[in-house]
Amino acid sequence: MAKLTQSFLRSVETPGSYHDERGLILRVSVNGTKNWVLRYQLNNRRHDLGLGSFPTVSLKAARLAVDTYRLDLSQGIDPLTKRASLQYEQALITRASVTFRHEAERYISTHRQSWKNVRHVQQWSNSLRDHVYPLLGEMPVGSIKTEHVLDVLIPIWTRIPETAFRLRNRIELVLDAAKARMLREGENPARWRGHLDKLLPRQKRAKVPFSAMPAERLGPFIRQLDSLESTAARACELLIYTACRSNEVCDARWSEFDFAAGIWTIDAARMKAGKVHRVPLSAGAIQTLEQQQGKHPIYVFPNARRTGSLPGNAIRRVMDELQAGEYVPHGFRSTFRTWSAEHTNFPREICEMALAHSLENKVEAAYNRGDLLDKRRQLMNEWATLISVGAMISFNHQAEKS
Structure with a gap:
């Protein structure tokens, strides 16, 4: 006759084990949870099999579950072994149904909050869409082998080497994540060292310097930018005055600026080196910022829909509009560095810190822990003077011609 009743199950709160018939036990924990357990003996060994929680x-x-498992035991079948086998079969079914595309999108969704800017998310999504998904997108993530990864990489390995190498790493990361989720077994077929490095030719990735605008063209170009009313033009101006990177400028927030002190403090999460960077603001930079005030409560350079910051290619587009498309936005940093080396007497470390570069000499970097803000302010003011004088000369020359 059964020992447990519905009313007892609902009311019992005292921690302990309460036995029913045929080895069925209700365990009540100290925190009040109630769990079913089947206790049985097989080959002279006692086993406990969880059946779920009450209610x-x-x-x-x-009781019905107990009857089923007791029937298995009468036939010499261990319920724990049977459950493990069923779970494994279910895992195989699940593994066969999860595609590479699904796992890649899951990986991007999981990690996008830790990535520095939205452009990184776009690069991941676009590169996988263009080169990986056509071949691997609908394949079960657990079935992808070395030959499949090579099918993706070989056609682009020497044609677009940088993209190909990044894609290899992205495929590897997605497959590692899939393995952690029990969707794959064995070695990663996209692994580089000791694997794909033996199957793919060595890439010739010569460093090509960014196409940089000559310093003498900055003044006339600033005058052209000033003639435009667009947010992208203002962003390009700040890019030039501060020698910062495009993503640092496009994602700038008003909360980062201290106009009284003339300092722009960029959080470590937005910096390539992962360190806070203080930028001294020249008069030209502040004037540019003042033109953007009131356009968005958060972003200095909002996008057209005012839903976020300016997209990364906006500065490039405005340069194309002004027929300066032979140069790239990042090239302004090269222009600044060349000018500071050839036309000023500022030490190398001042110029490098202005670009938020880490000092190459580790001993020097260990002892020099300041950011030399005051000296960098002098350098940036001289840079702004070069730009403003060039703009004035361009204006006078244009006036004389007219």
Whole structure:
């Protein structure tokens, strides 16, 4: 006769084990949870098999489960072994149904909050869409082998080497994540060292310097930018005055600026080196910022829909509009560095810190822990003077011609 009743199950709160018939036990924990357990003996060894919690699993359902497992035991089948086998079969079914595209999108969604800017998310999504998904997108993530990864990489390995190498790393990361989720077994077929480095030719990735605008063209170009009313033009101006990177400028927030002190403080999470960077603001930079005030409560350079910051290619587009498309936005940093080396007497470390570059000499970097803000302010003011004088000369020359 059964020992447990519905009313007892609902009311019992005292921690302990309460036995029903045929080895069925209700365990009540100190925090009040109630769990079903089947206790059985097989080959002279005692085993406990969890059946779920009460009231999710009712008394009737628990007893029916016990009857099923007791039938297995009468045939020499261990319920724990049978459950493990069923779980493994279910895992195989699940593994066969999860595609590479699904796992890649899951990986991007999981990690996008830790990536520095939205452009990194776009680069991941676009590169996978263009080169990986056509071949691997609908394949089960657990079935991808070395030959499949090579099918993606070989056609682009020497044609677009930088993209190909990044894609290899992205495929590897997605497959590692899939393995952690028990969707794959074995070695990663996209692994580089000791694997793909033996199957793919060595890439010739010569460093090509960014196409940089000559310093003498900055003044006339600033005058051209000033003639435009666009947000992208103002962003390009700040890019030039501060020698910062495009993403640092496009994602600038008003909360980062201290106009009284003339300092722009960029958080470490937005910096390539992962360190806070203080930028001294020249008069030209502040004037540019003042033109953007009131356009968005958060972003200095909002996008057209005012839903976020300016997209990364906006500065490039405005340069194309002004027929300066032979140069790239990042090239202004090269222009600044060349000018500071050839036309000023500022030490190398001042010029490098202005670009938020880490000092190459580790001993020097260990002892020099300041950011030399005051000296960098002098350098940036001289840079702004070069630009403003060039703009004035361009204006006078244009006036004389007219």
